[in-house]
Amino acid sequence: MAPARVLLIVAATLAALAAGGGLFIESGSYDIRADDHHTRLTLSIIEQLRERSIEVRARAIPVTAVDDPAGIAAGARQYAALCAGCHLAPGIAKSAIRAGLYPHPPNLSQEEVQPAQRAFWIVKHGIKMSAMPAWGKTLDDAATWEIVAFVRKLPSMTPESYRELSATTP
Numbered sequence: 606m607a608p609a610r611v612l613l614i615v616a617a618t619l620a621a622l623a624a625g626g627g628l629f630i631e632s633g634s635y636d637i638r639a640d641d642h643h644t645r646l647t648l649s650i651i652e653q654l655r656e657r658s659i660e661v662r663a664r665a666i667p668v669t670a671v672d673d674p675a676g677i678a679a680g681a682r683q684y685a686a687l688c689a690g691c692h693l694a695p696g697i698a699k700s701a702i703r704a705g706l707y708p709h710p711p712n713l714s715q716e717e718v719q720p721a722q723r724a725f726w727i728v729k730h731g732i733k734m735s736a737m738p739a740w741g742k743t744l745d746d747a748a749t750w751e752i753v754a755f756v757r758k759l760p761s762m763t764p765e766s767y768r769e770l771s772a773t774t775p
């Protein structure tokens with residue numbers, strides 16, 4: 606086949622796909638409601654998009670390790686005030702807002718957040734089209750690292766140790 610003809614077929618196919626995509630969106634048939642799941646294909650595209658986007662941005666962030674008790678306690682207080690409603694905590698197994706959120710916020714009292722750079726990036730910048738806010742609008746980097754350090758200790762905490770730590774006074 607002549608190269609010009611091949612190009613024409615490719616261009617026509619792409620134009621047909623774009624028009625089909627436009628018609629699909631215009632028809633309104635995709636269900637955007639949060640009380641139903643995405644289709645498998647949509648979900649796998651979104652997940653891949655999210656993970657690659659975060660990975661390439663987060664890997665170069667230098668880690669600020671926080672291991673002093675005062676810093677961890679500050680992170681615990683912020684977590685109890687800002688995060689537990691969506692992400693739960695030891696001794697807190699549900700909340701009113703969490704039930705209806707899609708994507709569902711991970712239960713950070715059970716899941717390890719690895720690596721620290723990824724957690725820092727997500728907390729600072731948030732994630733589009735999900736309920737995860739960009740806390741960098743409210744918190745500085747130092748406070749964000751304190752929360753990250755605390756969150757990484759969360760799965761090993763008991764309800765009592767969580768309650769005590771998050772109730773300390775600065």
Ligand code: HEC
Nearest residue numbers: 687688691708709710711718724727728732735736737740
């Ligand atoms: C209004 C609900 C909401 C609040 C409040 C919230 N988050 Fe989230 N968060 C989410 C949702 C939803 C996701 C999942 C997003 C997704 O899957 O795309 C998420 C994802 C995350 C993740 C990624 C977990 C992983 O390993 O994939 C971390 C870490 C996180 N949040 C930390 C926090 C911290 C720390 C705070 C408080 C400073 C916080 N979040 C406050 C809703 C919330």
